[in-house]
Amino acid sequence: MSFADREEAGERLATVLAAYRGTDAVVLALPRGGVEVGLPVARALGLPLDLLLVRKIGVPFQPEVAMGAIVDGDRPEVVRNEDVIRYAGVSDKDFEAACRKQLEEIERRRGVYLEGREPVPVGGRTAIVVDDGVATGATLKAALKGLAAKDPRHIVVAMPVIPASLIPELEELAEKVICLEDLGPIGAVGAHYRYFPQLEDADVVACLDAAAKPTAASPAGGGPPPA
Template sequence: MARYRDRAAAADALIGQLPDDIGDDWLVLALPRGGVPVGAPIARHLGAAFDVLILRKVGAPGNPELALAAVTGPGPDQIAYNDALCVQLGMDHARVHAFAAPQIEEVARREALWRGVRPAQPLQGRKVLIVDDGMATGTTMAAAVQAVRAGGATRIAVAVPVALGDALDALRDRDLTVICPWPEAPLGGVGQAYAAFPQVPDEVVRAALEDAASGSGTAP
C-alpha cells in the first residue's frame, strides 16, 4: 500500500471506510496529539461532536507496556483498571491508584494546557469513535477502549489509518467495530506510513477543541 501524504489524507481514507451506521449521533474522540488532525476532519464530515481523550497508561512494575490501568483524571471513576492483570500481579486498586500518581498529575497538566476550563464531553450513554494516527503495539488504544467503556459508552468503534504487525490483536474480543485501511503493515514505525509526519504542536490541539466548542468546524 502507498504511504499516506499526511494525516489529512489518512483522515480521508478513514472517512471512505466508515460504516453507514456511524453518523452525527456519535462522539469522535481523538488521542492527542497525533490523532487530532485525523479525528477533527472525521468529526466535521459526520457533523458529530469532537473531543480528545487525554489518557495515560499505568504500566506494570518492570514492564511499562503492560497496562495495569488507564487514567483519564484524578477521580476514582476516571481510572479504568485491568483487573485480570492486577490479580495476576497481586496489586489491589488502592496500590495501583498510588502507583498511578505521576500519570494522574500528567493528565491534569495536559487538561490545563489543552482544554483549559472547558469540560470534557460526557461518555455515559454515548456511541464513541476513538481515532489515532496509527497503532504501533495496540496497548495505548486498548487502554483507551478500556477507559471509554468504563466511562459508560454504549458502543465503541476504533479508527486508525495504519496498524503495525499484529497490533490489532490487542483489540480482539473487545466487542468493537475497527476501521483500519492498512492493517498488519510491515513497517518499523507509524511515521513510516506517512510521507509527511510532523510533530503536532499543542496549539493545534487547543485550536481543535476551541473550534469544537464554538461549532466553527475549522479544526485541522
C-alpha cells in the same frame, strides 16, 4: 507511504465511517497526533470532537518502548505490558513511579486542552476512537478500558494504521475495529506518512477550537445509529 499527512488519514477514515453521519456518535481522539486525524472525521460527519486523555508508560531507560499505559478517569485505568516489564527488569516501585509521572502529565494536558470546554457526554452514545496509528496497542487498550467505564452504547475503533495481529485483541474491547493499513514489518507508524511532525499543545487546542465551529456537515437532526 500510505498517507500524505494526518489530515488525509482522517479524511479517508471519514469515508469509511460515513454511516455515522447525522447520528448521535462522538469522535474521541487520543492527543496529540490523534486530534489532527479526528478533526476531519468530526467535520465530515458533523459530529462533536473530544479527547481521551491517555499516556504511554515507557521503560525508564528506553521511554519509547511501552511497558504499559494509563488513561484518565475517576479511577485511572492502568494496562501493564508484562512481557516488556519482565524483559526490562522493571520493579513494581519503578513502574508505579512512572505511572505517577504520566498521571501528572495527563492533569497538565487536561488543564491546557480542556479548560473552559464542556465535556461531550459519552453515555448511551456511539464512541468513535481515533488516533494517527497504533504500534504495540498498550495505550489504545488502556483508553478503551477507561472509556468503557463511561457507559457508551457502542465503541468503534477507527485507525489509519494498526498491526493486523492486534485486531482480534481490540475486537474484545470494541464492537467494531476499522483499519485502513496494516502496520507491516516496518513497525513504525510514522513510516506510513509522508509528513508526520511532532505536534505541540497549541496544535491540539487549535483543532478543538476548529471542531467547535459549525460546518456545512453539521447534522440537521439525529438519525438512528447504523446497525
